[in-house]
Amino acid sequence: MEFFEASLPFVLPIAYAFAMIAVFMTLCAYAVLAERKVSGWIQGRIGPNRTRIPIIGHIPILGNFLTGLGIFQPAADGLKFLFKEEITPGHVKVGYYYLAPLIALAPALTTMAVLPFGRYVDAEGIAQPLILANIDLGMLFILAVSSLSVYGIVLGGWASNSKYPFMGGIRASAQMISYELAMGLSLLPVFMWAASPGSEYGMSLFGVVQAQQGPWLALWQPLSALIFLISLFAETNRLPFDMAESETDLVGGFHTEYGSFKFGIFFVAEYAHVIMGSGIFVLLFLGGWNFLPWYADPWSDGLIGTLLSVGWFMAKVFFMIFFFIWIRWTLPRFRYDQVMSLGWKILLPLAVGNLVFNALIIALYDHFTR
């Protein structure tokens, strides 16, 4: 018993981490399902509605309903990736070839650690974030780690040792570098407003959410929100920015030479990034788990309030995931040079201008109110 209690501080974080990974991976699987279903609906199709598992799938009405929604489809998709023949083409650079999918997935799973997803009220009545690691520089950590995921794509493109993946990798890296700048600069005004000097939260994401008790930052900083959103689409390689894949001109881009579970990991990594991106956008601009603008916290202090805050946060994240899919079927893919000119000639100057403008406003505000 004593040993059990003594081991708790070491065991609990690991248990939490595993629980979070389990939830996150399930979310990824269902994001894939959502993608397939919503794509179907937008195109006038029905989407996956056949996969049925025994017992649950055969409950009279509920079973048919769940099957029609495709609830069991992710299991079939995952098993398909597992059971397919594992092919390694003869011309690849083997070590790096195996490494690339892991490098693509790892950053998304790492950034998950600093993503707050709800709040609880502790014994002293102070709101605390539900988070694996509440570090002061949460956003900086996310920016630093998530940009590593481009290495997975570049490595995949290079290790495949064939033309199209290589071009996909080059495009992805160029795009990532271009949009990383605009993304970082668009975030600075957010933290200039949310994390003013002397704020107790520093640059943590929790502080940004707490600062949105009144108006959400999307209402307050629409330009930042727009630039960040566009950069987010570019960083997650989603349409209209899926330069790395562009299946019409590059076959499949960086994952052309990948099959079976290695492709599966790339696939999951894409959705992991979409979910992470949605989460970050919700935290930064859509008020996190705050209920509505100017009506932040109707949740009660107890466990139910905590669960409600998590649920509301997740609802917003699901909306953002839906938005990602929605945009995919609305906008056609940019040409490579258009991507570059949008990034360097429009978004970057806009972000710089936005930063200077906000800095001036804050300076004037400080000057006249003091």
Place this chain on the structure above:
Amino acid sequence: MAKTKVIERKPLTFAEKTFIPQIVGGLKTTFGAMLKKPITLQYPEERPKIPDHYRGVPTLVKDPNGREKCVSCQLCEFVCPPKAIRIIPGEIDAEEDPDRAHVEKAPKEFDINMLRCIYCGLCEEVCPEEAIFLQDIFSTSGYSREEMINNKEKLYELGGTLPDQHYKWDKKKDAEEKGNPHH
């Protein structure tokens, strides 16, 4: 000389230059498409409505009295462009059908190779007895080449009976009973 009319283009407004109103319009369109009823059919359970005179799988039909209409004249075999039809003519069994025996022939074997058939409908067009029809079956499958050759039983099973406008044998019977200058 053709006159060219120069249409003046209005310069884009600021809102149009940002493309944001257009993107919002596009989002509305796609969302509207999402709310519409899917046009997909749940294929094996729901079948599309096949219009009349569709050229599906060729089949042999019987007349309303259950008699074979095909007299194995082999015109369809002759006209078939991909040579998918193969007929071996035979006699009609005198005991079973004494009226028709020794008057007409019937196919002993009638094979249509569905791997060769191009669904052109020339066999239906050429048949003097209206015995072969391309009906509404549009998908066939099999595990071997042999399975894809429709034999006589299969063809009659697929064809069934179609409404017959001529009643050839009834007319013959009438003529026999009431007298007819041509017979």
